[in-house]
Amino acid sequence: MSARHGRTGRPPQTEARRTEIRREIARAAVDLFVTRGVARTTGEQIGEAVGLSARTVWRYFPSKESCVTPLFSEGIDTVTAFLREWPSGEPLERAAARWLAAAPAVAGGPDRATVGALVRLTRTEPALRAVWLQTYDEAEPAFARALAERAGLPPDDLRVTIRAAMFNAALRAAVEHHAWHDEPSAAGAGLEATLSRALAVAAEGVG
Secondary structure: OOHHHOOOOOOOOOHHHHHHHHHHHHHHHHHHHHHHOOOOOOHHHHHHHOOOOHHHHHHHOOOOHHHHHHHHHHHHHHHHHHHHHOOOOOOHHHHHHHHHHHOHHHHOOOOHHHHHHHHHHOOOOHHHHHHHHHHHHHHHHHHHHHHHHHHOOOOOOHHHHHHHHHHHHHHHHHHHHHHHHOOHHHOOHHHHHHHHHHHHHHHHHHO
16 A cells, blocks of 8 residues: 555554553563562563563663653552542541542552562662652652642642642652561551551641
């Protein structure tokens, strides 16, 4: 078929498919990091685990450590959605307890056990730690926008900026504390309890 009659070859990927491929790469990368170690894992191995070439993996991510970004980002997205839906006038601690009870898996990200294993690796792997911290650094403006909408304030208001920073720090500290101190088998209620305690502390300055 000539160019006049239409384009030949593979149809363009949808955004949903690209997102799913990124997620598949992220899960494969974590599995390999946990079983083999970060240093011994290659882009070729990550690609092979999901049926892709290393060249394709690098089209989605600039480094093997950054392959895990979707698992971190999806957890942050669910928290941002919670802040947007947090009813005005309801204490943060109460809203968070209701949210965790209704959808407990959301707070820990798309795969709680996988993310827990990944966060544990950030304690000893500087490059993964950098990705983890960058995710929260990029999340803070999103938290600020959500809190600003709730309070009817501009997103660059100093009060909003401080509250978003407090919330961000409390969330990260809670996830890290749980991952580094609790047994992996206790990843369910243990994480929820840790998040609830952390948000209760944050509520003293955010509510």
